[in-house]
């Protein structure tokens with residue numbers, strides 16, 4: 001199955017002193033998703049937001065779908081807090097050791113959509129056993145931790161593999177890419193099966209954001 005493309009601007013690339021304004025800009029563009037990067041300074045060498053940030057954005061009236069990317073060594077400890085805060089989707093990395101199946105089930109039990117994320121060095125086979133239990137697979141196209149890094153073309157083969165499994169098994173999870181995504185490489189990702197595009201730097205640097213959003217809608 002082919003999902004319509006979704007552009008998910010990343011809050012990380014916005015002004016951290018004006019997060020609600022950043023969310024409002026995204027909403028005013030007619031977009032429906034906001035990618036929210038949560039970093040713990042341990043799984044990745046950077047720190048960002050916590051559940052209270054997500055809750056505050058919701059309280060300030062954002063109706064956006066909060067696509068929450070947990071870059072945490074122990075994501076299972078924070079699932080309940082982010083679900084309660086208003087995360088519509090919670091994506092957890094496959095690399096740390098915890099009960100991934102139980103964590104995905106917990107996310108769904110709390111009423112959020114469940115995503116599984118792979119770092120660039122992690123093969124597609126690592127998430128294969130869980131493909132029937134997820135709403136989204138996120139293929140990192142940079143090493144996570146920072147915005148503004150160059151897209152890794154060598155991730156396209158991984159997308160193709162996941163897209164093939166999705167088709168062969170008649171599954172319907174979304175296939176998301178995150179890291180260095182712009183209008184040059186997004187069509188390559190789309191051709192390899194991606195349907196959900198995180199854009200931090202490229203979105204916030206675009207002078208004509210409506211045109212940028214329209215280009216993604218047409219992928």
Ligand code: DX5
Pocket residue numbers: 010011012013035037069142143144145146147148149178179180181198199200201202
């Ligand atoms: C990186 C984050 C990304 C980041 C992408 O660790 O997971 O979501 O915001 O930013 P750009 O689009 O600038 O690579």
Ligand code: ZN
Pocket residue numbers: 010035036037069178198
């Ligand atoms: Zn992210």
